[in-house]
Amino acid sequence: MNPKQKNALTKIFAVSGAILLWAPILFMFLTAIVGSIMSGTLLFDYLMLAELFPLVALGLVLLVLASLLARTFRHRFGWGAVAALLALTGGQLFASASGLASGEAEPVGAVFAVVISSIIVYNVIIVALAVLAVFLVKRLFQKRPDVAD
16 A cells, blocks of 8 residues: 555544544534423433444544554554443443343442443543544644655
8 A cells, every 4th residue: 555545544544533433422412402401401311422332433443543554642542442442341241240231230329330430431531532533633634844855
């Protein structure tokens, strides 16, 4: 693959990945604003990023590939994606093992707090990676000074 093709592919991956990460975040806030206005009370679906995990996962894969091709932010995207996956998976496994997911256990106490905390950690990581994606796209589209021969 020649450098121009690699550069174009990297930019496509980065922009697409950033869009796929930001779309669920913006949708979460949009539904919160509209729902809160319509109901007159504060409504906020903090589970939306977990519910839209396929979009988030595809965005993370594209951003990891873009960071590998660009050789920038590789470790941040790689470890961030792993941390997000571990937080979400850990919370789901804990909810299943404790009976919270099936409804056997009441959503109160320490078990509920651990599950909600893991979802909050997952959301914070995804938002941080979405912000980092903006920096990656900005870096990829920066004009580089021409090198004199």
